[in-house]
Amino acid sequence: MANLLKEVYEKTSEYTAFYTGGDIQWTSDGSHFLCQCEDVIKVIDINTLCNIMTIGEAIEDRDEMDQIYTFQLSNNNDVIVTAHKSGLMKLWDRNTGKQLKVWRSGHKGAVARLAFDPTDSNIASAGSDGNIRLWDLNHYTCISSLHGALGVFTVVKYHPDISKQIIFGAADDTKIRSWDSKTGKELLLYSGHFSKVTSLLFTSDGEYMVSSGRDRVLILWKIGESKAVRVLPVYESIETAILLPPSFKIPNFKKKLEMDGIYVACAGEKGIVKVWNLQMSRLMFEQNNSLVSPASEEGGLAITYLLFNEARNMLSVVTADHNIIIHDLETFNCLKQMIGFTDEILDIVFIGKDESHFIVATNSRDLKHYELDNLNCKILKGHTDIVLSLACFPTRPDMFVSSGKDNTVRIWLRDINNDIKCLGVGSRHTASVGSVFTSQTSDKFFTSVSQDNCLKVWSVPKNLDVSELKIKSTHTELAHQMDINCVAVSPNDKIIATASQDKTAKLWSEDLTLLGVLKGHRRGIWCVRFSPVDQVVLTSSADCSLKLWSIADLSCLKTFEGHESSVLKIEFLSKGQQIISSGADGLLKLWNIKTSECKMSLDNHDGKVWSLAVNKNESIIITGGSDSKLVKLKDVTVERREKMAKEREELILQEQELQNLLHDKKLVKALKLALRMDRPLHVLKIINEVLKCGNSKLYETIKEINHTQKETLLKFAVEWNTNNKNCHAAQLVFNILAPEIISGNLKVPNLSSFIEGALPYTERHFERLTNLLQDLNFITYTVNCMQPHAVKN
Template identity: 40%
Template sequence: MAPPPERLKANYNVSVKLEPFFTGGKVQVNKDGEFLLCQCGDRIHVIDTKYGKTIRSLVQEEDEVITFAIGLDDETLVSSHKSGLLRHWNWKDGSVVRTWKSLHLTPVIEIVFDTTTTLVASGGTDGSLKIWDIRRQYCTHNLKGGSGVYSIIKFHPDPKMSMIFGASMDCKIRCWDLKTSKILGVLEGHFSAVTGFTIFTNLNQAVSSGRDKVLIHWDLKTYSQLRIIPTYECTESLVPIEFGEPMPMLNVTDVNNPHVISAGERGVLRIWNVKNGTEVFTQTDSLVSQPIVEGAPTITQIEYNKVSDHLYVITFDHNIIVHQTKDLALVKQYAGYNDDILDIAWFGEGETHLAVATNSIHVKVYDIETMNCTLLKGHTDLVLALATSKSDFSILVTSSKDNSVRVWKMSQSPFEISCIAQGNAHTGSVGSVALSRSKLSFLVSGSQDTCLKIWKLTPIQVEGNQNLSVLHTVVAHDKDINAVCISPNDNLIASGSQDKLAKIWSSSDLKLLGVLRGHRRGLWAVQFSPADQILASGSTDGNIMLWSLIDYSCLKTLEGHESSVLRIHFVSKGYQLVSAASDGLIKLWTIKTSECVATMDAHQSKVWALAVKSDDSLLVSGAGDSALILWKDVTKEEREAAVQEKEKRILEEQQLANLMQKGLLLEALGLAIHLDQPFRTLNILKELMDQGESALTDLEKMVVKLSTNQKDSLLRYSTTWNTNSRHCHQAQMVLNILLANHTPEELFSLPSMKSAIAGLLMYNERHMQRLSRLRLNTAILPYTAAKIQATRSDEVMETN
């Protein structure tokens, strides 16, 4: 029996699109901590820290950003570009104030402001350091002495001390006097690139960090070393702790000595008492993952915001982790770049969160309302698949390239996600998992080792990390298993593989019940219908096949995708199907008619992940373009809008009929054009032509006042009328009015003008030829009549 039309979905529209906002480079927090500014490819994104959304982008086409800096006035931003230009922006409205040449021979990789936001220093890879007055717009200093790339530039925090420090490739930190442009002193001690430099004004001392695995404490009066502190790691960033402020939770109690926070290779925050050279605190609960390349920095930058008292930790995998400074408690996490999104699952009671698997060993869990991101640590290799169950959305199952599956539980008060069980029995990457649907009693996994396993889920024990036990194992396919799913009643299991087959298994003992043959290439998706005894499968051959679970025959094939079908889900209680493919398209199908009723195009790459909310109100998709998109069901809104539009049109058509009956032709003409009724428009014009010159004068005034869209419609009508000799007079009249009252620029602003010209010229030539023939014929008739009359006169005279 066919479903009622109101049950079927008509369309989904983009509700939220979460795109990459940080792909590496510099991150800076504005003065009040409300916005993050991050480099992302060729632009700078301004991020709302409350919701993690991009509110503005600073971009100059075809000119990639290298670095940037915000002034202390919290409005001025200067960026350096690959073209060698420097740009002064007002980042709050996205406008470019001024652009000028950097005068460096090579790109500028370091920019910093002084405390007054009057001077900005630029350091290039050519060994020169230039200082600019951005208010008076000229270069004030060209400081020389360094060699190669500048890694650190810093003005003295005290504006009375006209000094600037710069560290270049020779690992020396030079101090220049801005009044004389001379070098006051050189801090020598590092043997590798200097990565951090902070000044304690009240002590006239400084601390520097480098990749040579030491911190050096300096006396700025004598430019000599006070202490070398070994860190045993490559340090990438350094932040001072405000002098005189105790932090007992971080073991900072000696307020008379300077302290700094360092971060780098190990991926943890460390606090040092600089005077004593001792490490007073080491972070033990860091969320930073270790890079695959040994020795690469895990933390690339740390930023401190005084107003919010937050510490921003920027990691190598483009995550931004926010801590409360006083105790390093986690405040928030942002995922700046997701890489390829491999799988998605709704998570949490009420489906309030999204679990996302990317090219990462961490699972990212997003809060739908705030888009706050939580990282789940546990797997040691890339996470490949996720699964939740309608019976309990607080449980999440993940599988990974580390050959394991893990079970996670979310608790709301307080909010916490913990790993409660794990299983390690596969000998290959686990590419697919599924949870039992009617009751959480087991889970199924399919692996690259071609095995299908059923794992027992015991009543969840929150304490401890249990090991999952395997109930049944079977060598299910000849090649990798890409997809598994469980039937709504938990009695059947389906698997899909690269061997082009889908198979049906009994969940009680993994007995093979049926083999589904028909796809020409490997399978990526299988899904049971929630209502009928039907299984859907999607394949690399671009087809979606629907199979009977009674005789395992193919019922129908849905053709429409031009590339691999990677994900499928039933919606509308099984009457419809949503599919995602490697062409970046998501399609909505009505199964009874085999019709594709909607195609959703918002991704730029393969759509690897697709999840549907239990009430079908939201879809979420993820792709190789790193975009995470929430799609909202707009069927009801579109139907209501269609009904309202129909009612409105009926009223307008009745109004048009009334105007015609009353003889108000000019008002009727405007309404007929609005309703897109060319035939009625033509009839009105004919009647106006019959009324004489005064009506045509009023018509000309009325046409001039029409909107651009209405004039364009009238032009399109005239182009069509002009092809018929019976209506060409009205077409020529309209064209005459348009040509006489508009400039060429105004005419070519009409969308249809360029396409109309060719047709108008061809038929106008025909009309002119016909008129010429008509004029010739009208001239021949009087001439012939005159000749006949003259001949008759001659004959009469001869007769007489």
């Protein structure tokens, strides 16, 4: 049985946040996204989801951090300009990530928006002080300052036609202003919006401009005329709009010759993309497959950016939840979903027979359905508030249950096409449902516990072909007097366990008759689990401990201490012989139950580790926590054991070879092998053996070894030098190698620390030998003085 025990799990991959809100841009070839992520810009490869480069180093000390307020990618995609909290502006090379130039913005306050001119030779910085400053990027000098606006700029754009040399800007006063970018003179004022202007778009012929705003309208302007050509009500706050190319295809849209016009795709609070023909004032397309939930409050945000890539004919929707959803424009099918930032990860569960996918509940109403290998993701909609807990049916691995803050429980089923549908909803709880657990021997029932202090058993409907069925609760019990944190079902489905903030865990029968109370923890209990083989229950608590209880007499059998904070999640491993636990201290610990010792401690998270999922054969563990990081761990116990056995075998063979070389007096080969094996005592023995043939022989021997071996020999000599008995060999090695070090032929890393270590002992040996020499000379002198007297006598 001992060979079943796990010894070590190793991190194989992690999925961290790459977009935490703020600016986002798409490279013109469509292969990368540039995403603002806290204090840096991350360059993300769309195909692999890998962060291939980070622009702007994150500083460890949060107080000294120079936050990026906004950034802009040049039109030719070669450089990026960032504006920082410190008032600095920085120019970066987009391909290497190197900083090319830094200069002060000169604004009174933060820079809110940046815009490159069509030639990429100038950049405009629009501040919160109502001013726009124009910078010459060849000399990094301010060539003009544009005044007139009031408040913080929301939009700044150059006219795409270089010959016109016009720059447009809109600030808090909701008016769109235009200036001559050469002279800095204010040209025209476009008044039409009554709320924040969110985007400015220019038609391909450069004759018209489209503006969108939070005042629920799109306005078409003719450049050079201050009166609006057309005002189009769109019945929702618009946060983002893009101009579609003159020729394009979208579903259910037959473009007629007389319907040529200006087509604008816009989105905002409703979470759907709409395409309008501005000249006909007609809605041409309304998305019906949106994965974005509408804003929860009036005037709120659901979609923050629309990005169009002409090279790939794709449209990206960036949501307020930091998700990036890529659609093919022609079919409007969803091609890819990228999760930029998951916030806190609350629960994880593996699904499917092959466990190739897993479901994640984050601080969101939407569930995330990930592929294990490449972390491709799909968003699952259903809950109307944050999802708190997940549980899968062991007998039917494609079916799972979820519960949330919307007081409901839901059953989900995955079909053969990997699509997941919500089959049923149970809504009998009167508060947040914090934990669910499924039957272990069938797919007929599951349990749930809630902040209403109730434990419920639900029956799974027999007919699962109809979606959104009502799930009925068969039993209900007021289980505890405080919040219930966890529920678990025994492997034979006969007992249900609940764990609560009232410091107790309780055992219940199938019909919710109380069987016993487990008392002993000093703080609230976070998690409870049944052993897969023994009649024992495991609990973990905010008192930093884990306890093992006997089901028969409700006594505490063992207590495991080692975590420094609340132990949030626990699971049995190795047929009930081991425990894996995760804590609020960010640690994951592996315990052996028999010896009560902690075999492994992993520190992969920066905060609470709320979730822990183990696959059936226990080869993979996925953890997630408050740092919005998913970490995948692999059991490498067998590989580690095989590696150690191989190393031991190699060592025995080398030992034998060394003995044979010493026996055959092949001292140079023996010295090389002993140095390679890192054996200071064997090396000393060989050096002393060589010295029997004289110092010159040692000089010749050392000449035959390479630089790496000489470095190792020098390291050993410093060690020997600390002992009076071995100092002779050490000093001879120093003497032979010193000329090579002085001439530079032998490069020694950390030479100063090596000298510092060797010098005091060398001085002591020199002093001792000098005193010894003095004593010998004195004895010789005394003997010489005594000799004439001896002759006379």
